[in-house]
Amino acid sequence: MAPTRTAIVVGGGIAGPVAALALRRAGIEATVHEAHDGTADGVGGALSIAPNGRAALDLVGLDRVGEPMNAIVLQNHRGRTVTEIRQPMQFTWRADLYRRLYDLAVGAGVRVHHGQRLVDVSESATGVRAVFADGSVSEEADVLVGADGIRSTVRRLIDPAAPEPRYSGLLGFGARVEGVGLPPTGDRMYMAFGRRAFFGYQSFADGSGVWFANLPHPYAGWDEVRKTPNEEWLHRLAGAFSGDAVPALELLRRTAPADLVSSGPMEDLPHVPQWHRGRMVLVGDSAHATSPSSGQGASLAAESAVELARALRDLPYRQAFAAYERARRARVERVIAEAHRTNSGKAAGPVGRLVRDALLPLFARMATPARTAWKFDHRIDWEARVLAA
Ligand SMILES: Cc1cc2nc3c(=O)[nH]c(=O)nc-3n(C[C@H](O)[C@H](O)[C@H](O)COP(=O)(O)OP(=O)(O)OC[C@H]3O[C@@H](n4cnc5c(N)ncnc54)[C@H](O)[C@@H]3O)c2cc1C
Numbered sequence: 001m002a003p004t005r006t007a008i009v010v011g012g013g014i015a016g017p018v019a020a021l022a023l024r025r026a027g028i029e030a031t032v033h034e035a036h037d038g039t040a041d042g043v044g045g046a047l048s049i050a051p052n053g054r055a056a057l058d059l060v061g062l063d064r065v066g067e068p069m070n071a072i073v074l075q076n077h078r079g080r081t082v083t084e085i086r087q088p089m090q091f092t093w094r095a096d097l098y099r100r101l102y103d104l105a106v107g108a109g110v111r112v113h114h115g116q117r118l119v120d121v122s123e124s125a126t127g128v129r130a131v132f133a134d135g136s137v138s139e140e141a142d143v144l145v146g147a148d149g150i151r152s153t154v155r156r157l158i159d160p161a162a163p164e165p166r167y168s169g170l171l172g173f174g175a176r177v178e179g180v181g182l183p184p185t186g187d188r189m190y191m192a193f194g195r196r197a198f199f200g201y202q203s204f205a206d207g208s209g210v211w212f213a214n215l216p217h218p219y220a221g222w223d224e225v226r227k228t229p230n231e232e233w234l235h236r237l238a239g240a241f242s243g244d245a246v247p248a249l250e251l252l253r254r255t256a257p258a259d260l261v262s263s264g265p266m267e268d269l270p271h272v273p274q275w276h277r278g279r280m281v282l283v284g285d286s287a288h289a290t291s292p293s294s295g296q297g298a299s300l301a302a303e304s305a306v307e308l309a310r311a312l313r314d315l316p317y318r319q320a321f322a323a324y325e326r327a328r329r330a331r332v333e334r335v336i337a338e339a340h341r342t343n344s345g346k347a348a349g350p351v352g353r354l355v356r357d358a359l360l361p362l363f364a365r366m367a368t369p370a371r372t373a374w375k376f377d378h379r380i381d382w383e384a385r386v387l388a389a
Pocket of ligand 1: 150292
């Protein structure tokens with residue numbers, strides 16, 4: 001029997017439900033407390049699930065989600081293909097992944113409470129309770145898992161001096177378009193370093209498609225993104241891609257302002273010094289947010305949630321948290337650093353662009369399966385026993 005019996009999971013996004021499911025598999029009863037009043041159906045843009053994330057999701061019983069995306073074709077602003085990187089991924093909408101996980105968790109008997117925004121915790125010798133914004137307090141549990149995203153409250157409760165997210169210099173936008181007017185790209189996602197911004201798109205056999213763009217921009221909090229009308233963002237994006245030989249202008253023209261999804265400032269957390277304190281521990285973006293350029297945010301969140309559950313299955317919570325951090329930290333920080341370098345290329349100035357374009361073929365040649373295996377081939381052995389340090 002697991003030494004930990006009960007867990008409070010704060011946050012019902014992606015890491016939260018995966019953690020609850022994995023904890024159940026480990027014999028630990030988990031209850032999810034989500035700040036939002038309702039579910040997150042229809043919210044968010046596109047994300048990719050890498051083979052390593054796919055494998056972690058398999059361990060909690062989530063089968064295929066989204067569309068296959070088996071290659072990335074990288075082009076320059078002249079439309080010339082620099083390289084094609086073959087890598088089986090799944091392309092999905094955050095809302096679809098979220099809904100599948102939510103249904104799976106609720107179906108497995110996980111209790112999910114909405115409208116409960118954690119503001120504090122109360123810890124005692126026997127357990128921990130979550131204190132919510134409306135003044136209500138949760139039942140006592142053995143541990144509290146902070147799966148509350150990049151602006152985590154649990155992170156601040158663990159360490160009041162914890163770092164704030166770092167802005168990459170890029171804003172993220174995207175949309176799903178019915179009738180893209182382009183030939184299907186099959187299972188390929190096309191991406192291009194334009195002269196002023198980064199662009200990606202995929203078009204499907206049914207005529208629909210999806211695009212995303214990363215637009216260099218001086219620091220812009222969410223407030224600025226929200227207060228600027230979508231028409232204006234579409235206009236600015238069109239300006240950024242004018243003259244580039246990529247189908248950005250065509251796709252922007254076919255995007256209704258109401259359909260534009262702004263994912264806001266692209267941010268990460270390169271190093272969170274403290275992942276746990278007492279009975280509290282972080283999982284997912286709260287501990288190791290990586291910018292969307294990695295294509296690994298959801299995958300790493302799923303991996304960490306499963307690893308945490310394994311550790312809690314086999315060890316008392318203090319040792320489990322240490323073992324979990326030891327298993328995860330170097331890996332996630334390597335992915336975050338890699339994505340940060342990619343962002344620097346996307347937000348490069350005129351000189352940086354020349355250097356980037358000159359080096360692009362070399363970097364592309366380096367992205368061989370052998371060199372990326374550390375990232376994509378990572379598999380968690382659920383059955384293996386987790387040992388204390
Ligand atoms: C609404 C939304 C849309 C997103 N869209 C995209 C996207 O388009 N593309 C992309 O690549 N990534 C997107 N992400 C981020 C991506 O889903 C995450 O990087 C990744 O999946 C890691 O998941 P996570 O569960 O750790 O964090 P998140 O997915 O951010 O989930 C955190 C959850 O915790 C809840 N929460 C926060 N604070 C509290 C609190 N104090 N008390 C209780 N609950 C709390 C939040 O409401 C949220 O549901 C989005 C995240 C959110 C929340």
